[in-house]
Amino acid sequence: MKEAVICGGQRTPFVKSMTYYQKTSTQELMTAALSALTQKFNLQNQILGDVALGAVINASDKWAMPRESVLGSGLHPWTPAYYVQRACGTGLEAIGQIASKIKLGQIEWGIGGGVDTNTDLPILYPHSFSEKMVALNTARSTGQKLSSLLKFRPSDLKPQFPAVVEARTGLSMGQHCEKMVQEWKISREDQDLLAYESHQKGAKAYSENFFEDLIFEFKGVKKDTILRAETSLEKLAKLKPAFDFSGVGTLTAGNSTALTDGASCVLLASREKAQKQGLPILAKFIDCEAAALDFVKGDGLLMAPTVAVSRLLERNNMKLQDFDFYEIHEAFAGQVLCTFKAWQDPTYCKNYLGRDQVMGEIPRDRLNIKGGSLAMGHPFAATGGRIVATLAKLLKGHAKGRGLISICTAGGMGVAAILEAP
Numbered sequence: 001m002k003e004a005v006i007c008g009g010q011r012t013p014f015v016k017s018m019t020y021y022q023k024t025s026t027q028e029l030m031t032a033a034l035s036a037l038t039q040k041f042n043l044q045n046q047i048l049g050d051v052a053l054g055a056v057i058n059a060s061d062k063w064a065m066p067r068e069s070v071l072g073s074g075l076h077p078w079t080p081a082y083y084v085q086r087a088c089g090t091g092l093e094a095i096g097q098i099a100s101k102i103k104l105g106q107i108e109w110g111i112g113g114g115v116d117t118n119t120d121l122p123i124l125y126p127h128s129f130s131e132k133m134v135a136l137n138t139a140r141s142t143g144q145k146l147s148s149l150l151k152f153r154p155s156d157l158k159p160q161f162p163a164v165v166e167a168r169t170g171l172s173m174g175q176h177c178e179k180m181v182q183e184w185k186i187s188r189e190d191q192d193l194l195a196y197e198s199h200q201k202g203a204k205a206y207s208e209n210f211f212e213d214l215i216f217e218f219k220g221v222k223k224d225t226i227l228r229a230e231t232s233l234e235k236l237a238k239l240k241p242a243f244d245f246s247g248v249g250t251l252t253a254g255n256s257t258a259l260t261d262g263a264s265c266v267l268l269a270s271r272e273k274a275q276k277q278g279l280p281i282l283a284k285f286i287d288c289e290a291a292a293l294d295f296v297k298g299d300g301l302l303m304a305p306t307v308a309v310s311r312l313l314e315r316n317n318m319k320l321q322d323f324d325f326y327e328i329h330e331a332f333a334g335q336v337l338c339t340f341k342a343w344q345d346p347t348y349c350k351n352y353l354g355r356d357q358v359m360g361e362i363p364r365d366r367l368n369i370k371g372g373s374l375a376m377g378h379p380f381a382a383t384g385g386r387i388v389a390t391l392a393k394l395l396k397g398h399a400k401g402r403g404l405i406s407i408c409t410a411g412g413m414g415v416a417a418i419l420e421a422p
Contacts, residue, residue: 109268192254224377257331302335
């Protein structure tokens with residue numbers, strides 16, 4: 001089996017939704033990121049094996065977004081592309097699929113990534129409106145058309161906006177996470193501390209110009225806009241609960257990710273292809289895993305990464321402590337802390353992970369050392385590309401380094417991956 005190596009990534013600055021990227025579509029964002037990657041690695045007019053891209057929020061008229069983005073990127077038109085969607089794990093899933101194709105020898109190189117914008121919303125009408133429009137369109141006589149028109153009601157015209165809500169429970173991701181932190185007894189103070197540390201690490205990374213070759217200017221924006229270097233524990237403590245107003249809620253706008261717009265993508269290749277093309281080799285993509293839990297029956301909505309990581313480590317004969325870097329997606333500070341507690345809980349490890357012993361602790365000084373999603377933002381499908389590109393760059397400087405990625409997603413799923421130094 002061949003090695004799949006990571007050559008590098010590019011992303012737009014991540015910005016708060018409804019701000020800088022107004023009137024910018026998912027396709028425009030994704031094309032911009034893909035074009036920047038093409039220019040960075042001189043891929044103009046090159047035929048790649050495949051391109052896997054996705055978005056969580058995407059209109060039906062953008063079903064061909066990956067292919068259209070390729071056609072507008074400068075890559076050779078013979079480069080194929082396809083759509084991937086696994087909620088917030090979309091970007092990592094897409095990159096993992098490209099890596100798997102390379103390792104199997106199906107392709108020599110390819111690109112994985114994703115995009116999301118809450119500004120380019122696919123606003124829908126109720127299904128009753130669609131049914132009546134179809135009936136009207138198929139009506140043949142004037143009488144049939146008039147009869148169809150008379151069946152319309154004002155309620156048929158009420159627009160439906162997409163929301164981060166689980167269809168089977170009617171609860172938002174934040175409400176589900178509130179249940180998790182109460183079950184695992186995660187304090188508000190600990191959540192605020194993790195959020196504060198994320199912003200401080202992100203600000204330090206910017207001061208060191210770490211992201212200079214990972215982010216390109218787009219729409220006049222040069223850096224992530226959600227990052228708050230000036231925040232403090234005192235400021236975070238003053239924020240009101242965002243999802244539970246009963247008096248016990250601990251999730252706030254400060255320790256939860258903000259709605260974010262952005263796009264990212266990563267170039268991967270076989271080692272032989274990278275060397276032949278003169279491409280940098282930052283890290284190796286070793287393996288990835290997806291898992292799911294039954295959140296409808298009481299499993300925590302965002303706890304599936306505990307299972308994905310456990311399976312991944314077992315398959316690769318590794319322990320949780322065998323890593324130099326941990327990139328744990330910070331959908332909510334509380335979610336990260338629940339995951340940490342679960343890995344140290346004997347009952348949870350036995351019942352959910354099938355382990356006789358606990359997985360143990362993660363060294364906190366190795367966690368999201370360049371800032372996490374709380375600081376950088378979280379454009380759902382674009383987060384995987386941000387994390388992989390960041391971790392690959394970190395590993396380039398470590399001869400025997402190893403990194404673990406964990407991303408929670410809607411639908412009670414989780415995606416995890418292992419990267420190693422080149």
